[in-house]
Amino acid sequence: MAKAIQDLYPENLSHCYGCGRNNPEGYQLKTYLVGNETRATFTPEDKYTAIPGSVYGGLIASLLDCHGTGSAAAFLCQKEGISLEVGPIPVRCVTGSLKVDFKALTPMGEELELKGVLRSIEGRKVWVDMRLSARGIVCATGEILAIRLKEE
Numbered sequence: 001m002a003k004a005i006q007d008l009y010p011e012n013l014s015h016c017y018g019c020g021r022n023n024p025e026g027y028q029l030k031t032y033l034v035g036n037e038t039r040a041t042f043t044p045e046d047k048y049t050a051i052p053g054s055v056y057g058g059l060i061a062s063l064l065d066c067h068g069t070g071s072a073a074a075f076l077c078q079k080e081g082i083s084l085e086v087g088p089i090p091v092r093c094v095t096g097s098l099k100v101d102f103k104a105l106t107p108m109g110e111e112l113e114l115k116g117v118l119r120s121i122e123g124r125k126v127w128v129d130m131r132l133s134a135r136g137i138v139c140a141t142g143e144i145l146a147i148r149l150k151e152e
């Protein structure tokens with residue numbers, strides 16, 4: 001199975017609070033390319049509470065943000081035939097813009113499932129559509145425009 005995209009980023013670009021493997025205080029989200037979609041999971045702790053029993057929207061936006069940039073990098077690698085078996089990969093994206101729609105309260109303590117599909121790639125710009133579900137119910141959707149960093 002392909003590795004998580006975040007485990008393939010170069011060391012110096014792996015400190016992100018949301019998904020950096022080199023940030024022990026962070027969420028360490030892992031995004032996997034499975035066929036033509038991307039997947040990640042995350043189970044929030046009570047400290048991320050909004051209304052009791054439900055998850056704070058900022059966490060949901062963060063998860064969509066990091067799943068979005070990770071998905072964009074994965075789709076770029078897929079398009080360019082770059083292996084997701086060994087790192088570091090020469091592809092890293094940052095968030096240009098992120099839109100989140102909150103569809104339903106997100107239940108606390110449940111495993112959240114994130115999925116991403118590629119909308120389009122235009123040069124360094126990558127648009128990805130996402131959804132975040134719990135117990136099979138879509139709680140939020142997201143759209144990201146991720147920008148590929150220029151190679152140094």
Ligand SMILES: CC(C)(COP(=O)(O)OP(=O)(O)OC[C@H]1O[C@@H](n2cnc3c(N)ncnc32)[C@H](O)[C@@H]1OP(=O)(O)O)[C@@H](O)C(=O)NCCC(=O)NCCSC(=O)Cc1ccccc1
Pocket residue numbers: 013014015016065069092093094095096097123124125145147149150
């Ligand atoms: C890098 C860039 C996004 C783009 O600058 P440059 O490279 O100089 O490129 P340029 O400006 O030429 O644009 C290229 C193309 O893209 C377009 N476009 C750009 N933006 C927008 C937009 N908003 N909306 C729409 N379009 C936009 C622009 O028009 C152009 O289009 P064109 O080719 O003419 O058709 C810069 O604005 C920046 O750093 N922003 C802050 C990013 C940031 O802080 N993000 C949050 C933190 S990162 C994180 O959380 C994850 C992380 C952690 C650790 C490690 C890595 C990731």
